[in-house]
Amino acid sequence: MxxxxxxxxxxxxxxxxxxxxxxxxxxxxxxxxxxxxxxxxxxxxxxxxxxxxxxxxxxxxxxxxxxxxxxxxxxxxxxxxxxxxxxxxxxxxxxxxxxxxxxxxxxxxxxxxxxxxxxxxxxxxxxxxxxxxxxxxxxxxxxGRALSAQERERHRIARELHDEVGQTLTAVLLQLKRVADRAPEGLREEVAQAQEATRAGLDEIRFIARRLRPGVLEELGLASALRSLAGEFSAHGLTVRHHVPGGLPPLTEESELVLYRVAQEGLTNTARHAAAAHAEVRLQQIDGGVELLVRDNGRGLGEATEGAGIRGMRERALLIGAELTLAGAPGGGTDVRLRVGGRR
Structure with a gap:
């Protein structure tokens, strides 16, 4: 038509x-x-x-x-x-x-x-x-339809990782513990290494499942989800400060999910491509709306073309009628701003 x-x-x-x-x-x-x-x-x-x-x-x-x-x-x-x-x-x-x-x-x-x-x-x-x-x-x-389908698929994969793979690795970890208790002295070190590798794999599975399906967002809200997200990236080598005050205007579930995903993608790009040591996640009320800022001290945008991650952020912003801007940060680095509602 x-x-x-x-x-x-x-x-x-x-x-x-x-x-x-x-x-x-x-x-x-x-x-x-x-x-x-x-x-x-x-x-x-x-x-x-x-x-x-x-x-x-x-x-x-x-x-x-x-x-x-x-x-x-x-x-x-x-x-x-x-x-x-x-x-x-x-x-x-x-x-x-x-x-x-x-x-x-x-x-x-x-x-x-x-x-x-x-x-x-x-x-x-x-x-x-x-x-x-x-x-x-x-x-x-x-x-909107594509992103909704993507979120449903993310939830399905996260549930299967948690329920199937996660439970299997937990069972393996318990079996290894029983083996370690009965193993001779010469094999205990190797069994302990297998336990550590299994435990690391289980932690990674849980981390991937949390990224695919932010349960903390559904259970505790956007502010707690952003603080948890900053903590996850800080635990993986990138120092992330967060400033997420209370008293923000109410947002729809769709807007909260878009804000979370943009923050997640911004920090992911920072960790992978920006060669940054520090990053900041800030959520604040401005002009009757809400603005999310993800800032890093990396190499900046330069002349690089926008990849799939940035295009995905723009599509998510369009989904809720938000405004997404990418610019250089003061002193170097990159600023990713997403404004939801309010005057523009």
């Missing part, structure tokens, strides 16, 4: 450009002057003036005199300059539309081309803006 509508919009825009003004009574009056009539009126005015001059004071002799040739050449130059000005003014909106189309990004919604210029150009820009509105809405809806 969306594809068919886009095709109709494109055919309609192409028809407006190629055929000039059509019957516009059904859509009401339009204050824009058609590009066709602009060029036609200028050419007609030039031809009328030229005919009047030729019928009046200006004549052409045979052979052509120098003064007569000069008058004709000056008139031709003026006509060409006037045509060039009209075309430049008339086509300027189409150039702006081309720049807007080349820089459009569905992950950064809101930017629209200004509706201006002749009737055909204004109608074409309006059609493009309408199509962009629909594409952004469809992209947000599709991203």
């Amino acid at each position: 969306g594809v068919a509508t886009d095709m109709r919009d494109r055919r309609r825009a192409a028809k407006l450009v190629t055929e000039g003004p059509c019957d516009r009574g059904e859509e009401g009056e339009n204050t824009h002057v058609s590009l066709f009539w602009r060029i036609f009126s200028l050419n007609a005015a030039g031809l009328v003036v030229a005919a009047a001059l030729l019928l009046g004071p200006v004549t052409v002799s045979t052979p052509i005199r120098q003064a007569e040739a000069l008058v004709v050449l000056v008139g031709l130059a003026l006509l060409l300059v006037a045509n060039a000005l009209v075309l430049r003014v008339g086509l300027a909106p189409l150039k702006r539309l081309g720049r807007a189309m080349s820089t459009a990004d569905l992950l950064r919604p809101g930017a629209r081309a200004d509706v201006a210029g002749p009737a055909e150009a204004a109608e074409l820009i309006t059609t493009y803006n309408t199509m962009l509105d629909r594409l952004e809405a469809e992209r947000a809806a599709g991203a």
Whole structure:
């Protein structure tokens, strides 16, 4: 359905450009002057003036005199300059539309081309803006369905890791303990190593399950979940400070999950790519909304292209109508800001 509508919009825009003004009574009056009539009126005015001059004071002799040739050449130059000005003014909106189309990004919604210029150009820009509105809405809806399915799959995998793999490793750990109690002195060290490896694997399974399904978010809320997240990354070599005060405005479950996932992805990117020693997670109320800040002291954004992690954060922000910005941090590093609600 969306594809068919886009095709109709494109055919309609192409028809407006190629055929000039059509019957516009059904859509009401339009204050824009058609590009066709602009060029036609200028050419007609030039031809009328030229005919009047030729019928009046200006004549052409045979052979052509120098003064007569000069008058004709000056008139031709003026006509060409006037045509060039009209075309430049008339086509300027189409150039702006081309720049807007080349820089459009569905992950950064809101930017629209200004509706201006002749009737055909204004109608074409309006059609493009309408199509962009629909594409952004469809992209947000599709991203919402995909992210919901992703969260359900995360929950399923986390449950299986916890219930199946986790319980199996716990049973193995208990069996190893019984073996260690009965093993001869020469084998106890090897059994102890097997116990430590199994215990480390069990801890890793639990860590992965917590990342896939943040149970603390569901049970204790966003503030506790962010503090726990900072503690998890601090335990794995990255010093993370957190500032999550109480008294924040209430948020929907969907908004809390997006804030948590963006903080999680921001810290993951910091740990993997930023070569940072310190990071900060801050959640605060601002302008009637809530802003999440994830800051690190790493190498910064540089010229690197946005990867799947950042695109995922942008899609999550679109899901709840939030604003995501990435910029350099004071003194070096990266700031990831997500603003939910409030004035922007």
